[in-house]
Amino acid sequence: MKKRIVVLPALVLLILLTASIALVAGCGATTPAQARTELNTQLQNLKSALAEFTNPTTYASTDSIKSAAKNVQKQFDNVITAGKDVKDVSTSKLSSAWNQLSKSITNLSSNQSFSQKVDAVQSAITNFQKAWQEVFTTNNK
Numbered sequence: 001m002k003k004r005i006v007v008l009p010a011l012v013l014l015i016l017l018t019a020s021i022a023l024v025a026g027c028g029a030t031t032p033a034q035a036r037t038e039l040n041t042q043l044q045n046l047k048s049a050l051a052e053f054t055n056p057t058t059y060a061s062t063d064s065i066k067s068a069a070k071n072v073q074k075q076f077d078n079v080i081t082a083g084k085d086v087k088d089v090s091t092s093k094l095s096s097a098w099n100q101l102s103k104s105i106t107n108l109s110s111n112q113s114f115s116q117k118v119d120a121v122q123s124a125i126t127n128f129q130k131a132w133q134e135v136f137t138t139n140n141k
Contacts (some may be wrong), residue, residue: 021110035085036070036139043136046075050132052126069092069105073098077134089139097131100124 030038052058053068076098083091101124108117 030085032086035082039079039086039089039139040136041084042075042078043132043139046072046079046132047136050125050129051073059114062114062117065108065117065121066105069102073102083135086139091135094128094131094135096127097124101128114123 031102033113049068049072053072058064076094080095083089101121104120104124108120112120
């Protein structure tokens, strides 16, 4: 008789614990609409970082270019993370364009004139902006 009394509360406790875990896990699920909204938010943040990056005052030095690029990379990473939750949006072209932009920044050389540095980065920025626009347009269809 004592075995039944001990087993019953343990069983009830196990059932309550399982139900609680299931309830908490269900609350964290992202709906497709929420995923799209989050991706839009991150895309807007990336657009703002990119606007700062393309601001002519950013091009005061190679260090200022690299610093602004770090902010763009952070926002880019957020877009890629948010994009994983949106099934019909591909971020592969954006990733490719980011790799090109990142390389253009990494390849800046002290042998280049400052205007050559700006030209090299500007071309990659244009491609990145086109890829951003494609993801944004696809996400808002």
